[in-house]
């Protein structure tokens with residue numbers, strides 16, 4: 001039986017850890033939040049009191065944390081305590097520099113490491129249907145396969161250290177911009193007298209189709225797992241989307257690339273977060289576009 005130590009049992013981590021447990025993996029999980037630990041313990045995950053307890057006997061350690069700072073702190077604490085055979089996999093979305101530092105820290109101790117940020121949201125995590133965008137050495141990518149395949153449908157090796165995060169940041173820049181323009185289309189449609197259903201049906205089978213429309217529709221009642229059906233409770237918070245858009249702009253500046261639509265999406269999510277939307281799902285930005293928040 002594969003043994004996994006899972007650190008970070010928030011919206012995504014708790015669903016991913018539960019999916020692993022359902023697939024027959026022995027999962028020991030930890031989160032600094034007591035409420036997250038409580039919620040995770042009913043889902044087949046053995047919840048332990050500290051991160052170091054979670055990695056005891058683990059073949060693979062998975063981290064699913066907010067940002068690079070937390071990932072570097074947790075890896076710095078755990079790497080020296082792990083056995084040389086343990087593979088470290090970070091699934092968080094973090095900045096490219098921190099991802100590279102995290103690999104360096106693992107390699108300096110002779111440990112294998114992989115970055116594997118995900119797409120698919122909480123519904124994808126719960127259904128074992130994530131896509132992993134991996135960066136790191138081929139041997140680490142191959143070794144992670146048996147664990148990644150239990151949590152997702154696709155694992156892509158995007159290149160060496162940092163390039164999984166590069167793919168993820170590009171993806172989320174597209175996602176942020178398409179969510180905003182999808183919300184703008186619904187609000188424009190409302191003002192033109194077009195029903196949500198009519199717009200959804202037309203766009204879903206036309207060239208304006210996107211994941212934001214057909215899997216995560218910002219208007220309620222049109223896609224089954226959309227946070228819009230649940231008062232925009234996350235899901236994926238606007239604060240995390242803002243974090244990713246900032247990371248994409250930082251990456252663009254350091255690479256000398258111009259991304260003006262991504263920059264505009266960052267500014268709009270900044271405004272939404274400042275108007276109290278930071279804790280809501282990122283699709284809730286439709287309320288700001290409608291002039292409600």
Ligand code: NAD
Nearest residue numbers: 008009010011012013031032033066092093121122235236
């Ligand atoms: P979340 O805030 O719900 O979960 C993060 C968890 O990490 C929290 O429960 C927090 O208590 C815990 N944590 C923080 N520091 C810790 C530490 N030192 N030790 C142990 N636990 C610690 O966030 P989330 O939505 O689960 O997202 C996690 C990561 O996945 C982020 O990088 C996010 O950008 C990415 N992501 C999220 C989604 C989504 O739909 N929510 C989708 C794709 C990627």
